[in-house]
Amino acid sequence: xxxxxxxxxxxxxxxxxxxxxxxxxxxxxxxxxxxxxxxxxxxxxxxxxxxxxxxxxxxxxxxxxxxxxxxxxxxxxxxxxxxxxxxxxxxxxxxxxxxxxxxxxxxxxxxxxxxxxxxxxxxxxxxxxxxxxxxxxxxxxxxxxxxxxxxxxxxxxxxxxxxxxxxxxxxxxxxxxxxxxxxxxxxxxxxxxxxxxxxxxxxxxxxxxxxxxxxxxxxxxxxxxxxxxxxxxxxxxxxxxxxxxxxxxxxxxxxxxxxxxxxxxxxxxxxxxxxxxxxxxxxxxxxxxxxxxxxxxxxxxxxxxxxxxxxxxxxxxxxxxxxxxxxxxxxxxxxxxxxxxxxxxxxxxxxxxxxxxxxxxxxxxxxxxxxxxxxxxxxxxxxxxxxxxxxxxxxxxxxxxxxxxxxxxxxxxxxxxxxxxxxxxxxxxxxxxxxxxxxxxxxxxxxxxxxxxxxxxxxxxxxxxxxxxxxxxxxxxxxxxxxxxxxxxxxxxxxxxxxxxxxxxxxxxxxxxxxxxxxxxxxxxxxxxxxxxxxxxxxxxxxxxxxxxxxxxxxxxxxxxxxxxx
Amino acid sequence: xxxxxxxxxxxxxxxxxxxxxxxxxxxxxxxxxxxxxxxxxxxxxxxxxxxxxxxxxxxxxxxxxxxxxxxxxxxxxxxxxxx
Numbered sequence: 001x002x003x004x005x006x007x008x009x010x011x012x013x014x015x016x017x018x019x020x021x022x023x024x025x026x027x028x029x030x031x032x033x034x035x036x037x038x039x040x041x042x043x044x045x046x047x048x049x050x051x052x053x054x055x056x057x058x059x060x061x062x063x064x065x066x067x068x069x070x071x072x073x074x075x076x077x078x079x080x081x082x083x084x085x086x087x088x089x090x091x092x093x094x095x096x097x098x099x100x101x102x103x104x105x106x107x108x109x110x111x112x113x114x115x116x117x118x119x120x121x122x123x124x125x126x127x128x129x130x131x132x133x134x135x136x137x138x139x140x141x142x143x144x145x146x147x148x149x150x151x152x153x154x155x156x157x158x159x160x161x162x163x164x165x166x167x168x169x170x171x172x173x174x175x176x177x178x179x180x181x182x183x184x185x186x187x188x189x190x191x192x193x194x195x196x197x198x199x200x201x202x203x204x205x206x207x208x209x210x211x212x213x214x215x216x217x218x219x220x221x222x223x224x225x226x227x228x229x230x231x232x233x234x235x236x237x238x239x240x241x242x243x244x245x246x247x248x249x250x251x252x253x254x255x256x257x258x259x260x261x262x263x264x265x266x267x268x269x270x271x272x273x274x275x276x277x278x279x280x281x282x283x284x285x286x287x288x289x290x291x292x293x294x295x296x297x298x299x300x301x302x303x304x305x306x307x308x309x310x311x312x313x314x315x316x317x318x319x320x321x322x323x324x325x326x327x328x329x330x331x332x333x334x335x336x337x338x339x340x341x342x343x344x345x346x347x348x349x350x351x352x353x354x355x356x357x358x359x360x361x362x363x364x365x366x367x368x369x370x371x372x373x374x375x376x377x378x379x380x381x382x383x384x385x386x387x388x389x390x391x392x393x394x395x396x397x398x399x400x401x402x403x404x405x406x407x408x409x410x411x412x413x414x415x416x417x418x419x420x421x422x423x424x425x426x427x428x429x430x431x432x433x434x435x436x437x438x439x440x441x442x443x444x445x446x447x448x449x450x451x452x453x454x455x456x457x458x459x460x461x462x463x464x465x466x467x468x469x470x471x472x473x474x475x476x477x478x479x480x481x482x483x484x485x486x487x488x489x490x491x492x493x494x495x496x497x498x499x500x501x502x503x504x505x506x507x508x509x510x511x512x513x514x515x516x517x518x519x520x521x522x523x524x525x526x527x528x529x530x531x532x533x534x535x536x537x538x539x540x541x542x543x544x545x546x547x548x549x550x551x552x553x554x555x556x557x558x559x560x561x562x563x564x565x566x
Numbered sequence: 567x568x569x570x571x572x573x574x575x576x577x578x579x580x581x582x583x584x585x586x587x588x589x590x591x592x593x594x595x596x597x598x599x600x601x602x603x604x605x606x607x608x609x610x611x612x613x614x615x616x617x618x619x620x621x622x623x624x625x626x627x628x629x630x631x632x633x634x635x636x637x638x639x640x641x642x643x644x645x646x647x648x649x
Contacts, residue, residue, distance in 0.1 A: 028624035032624060095597065096596060235624075236624075238603070241603050241606065242606045242610055242626065243607065243610070243623035244607055264604075272607050449603075483604060504586075511600065512597075512599055514599060515598065520602070521603070523602070
């Protein structure tokens with residue numbers, strides 16, 4: 001493909017795909033797989049569109065899709081777009097999450113979207129169904145297996161500037177931020193990205209275990225292949241995480257060429273696949289494994305390369321976010337991404353990159369996320385007292401021809417992040433020789449295995465527990481070298497010191513509340529007597545000062561420097 | 567309790583690095599937050615080892631591993647003899 005995408009909207013792109021070409025293979029295990037051609041997928045999508053049409057869904061209506069990862073969920077999404085409706089995937093309820101919490105999250109998001117319909121699958125848990133709280137205008141629909149197809153649905157052709165779909169991230173905070181993206185913005189992104197990747201629909205094949213409600217899974221592994229007519233082989237995130245070796249099996253059997261993966265995968269997979277089995281897999285078909293959605297760690301990439309012997313140019317990187325549809329930068333595919341070593345003292349105290357030789361004592365290393373895609377601009381905004389210019393570390397601001405217009409129905413949240421046409425990413429980084437290096441985060445956000453988790457959501461759940469002094473809790477992400485990703489650390493003040501004698505029970509209750517509320521597990525809980533957490537001048541718990549105090553008292557928690565210096 | 571179940575409990579204690587935590591065959595492990603999703607593979611590999619079975623991907627969900635008793639029941643239900 002030349003990279004030129006001649007389509008007016010995403011549905012037109014799907015309609016133009018060769019009917020006989022393979023589109024999606026849903027890989028369950030070696031005995032169970034479902035493969036659809038583009039022609040078959042279109043039929044499935046039309047059936048879903050027919051169901052929505054019967055229930056009065058039309059152009060511009062929001063449709064929430066709550067279905068397990070798979071072909072049916074993708075068909076419902078595409079079917080909604082065929083009607084000019086605006087679909088949004090939300091995370092499927094997992095058994096760990098408390099029903100009440102799930103219900104309130106869903107009620108909030110359907111109310112904010114003013115959704116016309118929520119589409120669920122046949123297997124949607126009964127106990128959850130009783131608690132799906134919807135506004136009066138929202139209908140609950142079971143995805144159609146058969147039924148009539150919508151034949152006259154595209155009479156009112158969508159405008160390319162119309163919203164195509166909405167992306168969310170997880171948790172109470174993430175669900176308030178529906179990123180609304182137009183057909184035109186998505187197509188421009190795919191135009192840039194397909195060129196940067198030298199995408200060839202006749203030879204490329206994408207592998208994915210990424211969730212469809214996440215930008216990497218939605219854009220990289222569903223919308224990009226749908227628009228560029230590239231086959232994709234996917235499995236569910238849960239199946240993959242419980243059997244990480246299956247990733248190698250699928251790539252090997254299906255001769256996949258491209259995949260996007262969060263950083264932790266580059267060491268999680270080698271550590272979970274016994275050395276004597278590694279050579280069973282042929283990964284020579286791979287053109288690029290793109291490290292994306294967590295800060296890129298050189299050590300993780302090296303570990304993967306050593307374990308599986310892939311060419312170093314296969315390991316690539318990218319900086320992406322839903323607000324920009326997906327990618328902002330992409331490393332060049334012919335050589336490994338740039339890597340630099342910088343003086344640790346200058347980096348920490350002056351927020352400046354001063355290059356030093358590899359392995360210099362006290363040096364820190366960074367791996368590049370590549371160069372800006374065409375149509376993109378970037379600005380590094382250093383701290384007030386820092387010097388601007390090449391090598392200055394500061395907040396990354398971006399502008400592009402595929403940037404979102406705002407968070408759906410939330411002009412207040414949009415105003416907090418958009419400044420005169422620039423999007424404040426909340427990430428910290430620097431540029432050297434035209435390449436972007438992401439160095440950390442300014443915003444309070446945890447990225448656990450590639451998924452965004454907002455500390456406020458964790459703190460709210462813990463603060464509601466009577467044994468914890470109300471509001472006196474801080475949640476933070478601390479990098480764990482064994483996992484290659486952040487883990488959640490929670491520090492909480494108990495209501496009175498006597499409770500510290502029952503620390504095990506208090507800890508377990510905190511753990512249960514967090515997993516019940518958000519579905520994520522906490523690795524470390526630190527209980528402290530009252531008045532231990534550092535307060536801000538406004539009297540609120542101060543996250544960064546408390547983190548500093550905690551790391552001083554528990555240096556074993558902080559292995560960042562050790563990792564960076566490897 | 568079988569010797570296999572005891573070995574699994576010991577493995578889980580080491581995995582979560584909490585040697586003193588009370589775990590019996592019915593203690594909820596995933597739904598209580600004691601085991602996170604990234605540790606499930608270690609549980610499955612141990613389960614395959616202890617039962618001499620292979621547990622195929624796609625036939626097991628986290629809820630099937632929520633307690634030691636459920637793990638062994640799951641292995642009985644979906645496990646295949648090792649090749």
